Every structure is written in structure tokens, then in C-alpha cells.
Amino acid sequence: MILYPAIDLKDGQAVRLLRGEMEQATVFNDDPADQARVFVKAGAEWLHLVDLNGAFAGRPVNADAVEAILAACPGTPAQLGGGIRDMSTIEGWLEKGLARVILGTVAVEDPELVRAAARAFPGRIAVGIDARDGRVATRGWAEETEVEATDLARRFEDAGVAAIIYTDIDRDGAMGGPNVPATEALARAVGIPVIASGGVSSLADLIALRDTGVIAGAISGRALYDGKLDLREALAALA
Template sequence: MILFPAIDLKDGQAVRLLRGEMDDATVFNDSPADQARAFVAAGCRWLHLVDLNGAFAGRPVNGAAVEAILAACPGVEMQLGGGIRDMATIEAWLDKGLARVILGTVAVEEPQLVREAARAFPGQVAVGIDARGGRVATKGWAEETEVEATDLARSFEDAGVAALIYTDIDRDGAMGGPNVAATETMARAVSIPVIASGGVSSMGDLTALKETGVIAGAISGRALYEGAIDLAAALEMLGGR
């Protein structure tokens, strides 16, 4: 199971939100590139980046910070979500060196774009499924839909997407543990690799996710910044990734 340290970008800084609320942000590093270097120094080979402003604006906003991270950590695989809603933006980010882009809002509103992108860029397009109470939320989690998270996951079974990133919004940044059951249910419902996000806050959480035997990865942010999870120890426990 791969551990993805998260760098959430707001106004050019590395922050963490509580349950997706932009007004409840904690700044952890004024230099996202320095934060990325620290995670890489601990041994990670993947980084999970989110353009929070972009998710609300519907277009990239923290591009300079993302490019600084890419320049600071050559050879490290990175995935980015937030404000990526057309083919030109997808192509532009992949051309800059990202390993993959994450499509969230458009996965609900324009699923055909996800399919076209996955065909055009094999292995480089992931779908972000963010949910409250099992129902998908879009536009930076500001708008809730009637779409069931697992139904959305199943709809991309034949699309060729590289991964599904499932976030339980109510647990995000709350340090209360991930929704293991819902994430496992999704992982068993599809053949696409599923990555857990939201509330991953201890080594016990990582162990519980790994022991399902079907969850491909976990994203953690606040727990790494606050020291609740030792990144080097977690990577070793998970197999060095």
C-alpha cells in the first residue's frame, strides 16, 4: 500500500483544512516546495497535491507553487487535483511533469471528459470521489449531489482510469480516523485501485487500511505535519513506499 503525503495549496502556502472549510485553514509551511523536500527526504516516492483555490475557481490558481514543487523534487511521482476541468489543462499539467491528474467535479458533470482523458493519457488520469454521508460533493466540496459514491466509482469501471481517490469529507482534517468500511466497500466494488483519504491520522489507521487487502493507498496530511504519524516509520511499515 502506497502512502501519499498531502500538500494542500491555498494562497501559495501549504495548509490543511478542517472538513473542507476554506475559512478553517491551518498554515503549516509558507514554502510548499520546502515541505515537499522534507517529505521526500523521509523517503516518500509519491506526493498528493491539491490546488484548493483552484477547486473553487474551476481553474488552476496555485500553478506557481505546483511548478516549484516539481522543480524541487525531480524524479518524484506526483498527482494533482483541484480546478482541472478541461483537456487543455490536463495536457498542460502532464506536460509539466506530473505523473497524473485527478478529476473530481468533471467526473460528475462531464464523465465523457474523464473517459476521453483516460484514453488520451493512459495511466495518468485518476478520479477523485469526495462524499458526505456517501453522496458525492463537487466544486471544492461546496455543492452536494444525489450521486452515490460507489455508483460513481462503478460508472468508470471500463474507462481506464488509473485510480479512484475516495475522501470522506466529514473526516478530512479531523484526525478521527478514515472511513475504512466505506473505502473497502468501494475497493471491492470495482477493479480500479482505490486510495483512501480523509482522517488518516495514526499508524493504526494505516494498518487497518492495509489489512483490508484491497485498498491500494492512503493519503495523509495533518497527521504528518503534526507528528501523529512518523513518515519514515510509516513508509517502512508499508514496504518502503
């Protein structure tokens, strides 16, 4: 199971939100590229990036910060979500060196774009499914839908997407542990690799996710910044 350290970008800074609320942002580093170097130096195999402003704006907003991270860590693959809603933006980010882009809102609103992108860029398109009480939320989690997370995942079963990033919004940034049962159920419902996000805050959380035997990865942010989770120790344990 791969551990993805998270760098959430707001106004050019590395922050963490509480349950997706933009006004509940804590700044952890004014220099996201420096934060990326810290994670890579500790042994991170991947970086998980989120353009929070972009998720609300529907277009890239923190492009300079993302490009600085890519330049600072050229040997470490990075995935990015937030505000990526058309093919030209997908192409642009992949050309700039991202290993993978994450499509969230458009997975609900324009699923054919996800399919087309997955065909055009095999292995480089992930679907972000963010849910409250099992129902998908879009546009920076500001809009709730009646779409069930598992139903949405199944729509892309044959699309060739590289991964599904499943976030339990109510767990995100709350340091209360991930929703292991829901994430495991989703992973068992589809053949697409599932990455857990939201609430991953301890070594025990990571072990619980790994021991399901079906979860491919986990994303952690606040716990790494707060020191509740030591990245080197966690990577060693998972190895």
C-alpha cells in the same frame, strides 16, 4: 499500499483544512516546495497535491507553487487535483511533469471528458470522489449531489482510469481516523485501485487500511504536519 503525503495549497502556502472548510485553514509551511523536499527526504514514493483555490475557482490558481514542487522533486511522481476541468488544462499539467491528474467535479458533470482523457493519457488520469454520507460533493465540496459514491465509481469501471481517490469529507483533517468500512466497500465494488483519503492520522489507521487487502493507497496530511504520524516509520511499517 502506497502512502501519499498531502500538500494542500491555498494562496501559495501549504495548509490543511478541517472538513473542507476554507475558513478553517491552518498554514503549515509558507514554502510548499520546501515541504515537498522534507517528504521526499523522508522516503515518500509519491506526493499528493491539491489546488484548493483552484477547486473553487474551476481553474488552476496555485500553479506557481505546483511548478516549484515539481522542480524541487524531479524524481518523485506527483498527482494533482483541484480546478482541472478541461482537456487543455490536463494536457498542460502533464506536460509540466505531473505523473497524474485527478478529475473530481468533471467526473460528475462531464464524465466523457474523464473517459477521453484516460484514453489519451493511459495510466495518468485518476478520479477524485469526495463524499458526505456516501453522496458525492463537487466544486471544492461546496455543492452536494444525489450521486452515490459507489455508483460514480462504477461508471468509470471500463474507462481505464489509473485510480480512484475516495475522500470522506467529514473525516478530512479531523484526525479521527479514516472511514475504513466505506473505503473497503468501494474498493470491493470496482476493479479500479482505490486510494483512501480523509482522517488518516496514525500508524494503526494505515495498518487497518492495508489489512483490508483491497485498498491500494492512503493519503495523509495533518497527522504528518502535527507529528502524530512519522513518515519514515509509516513507510517502513508498510514496506
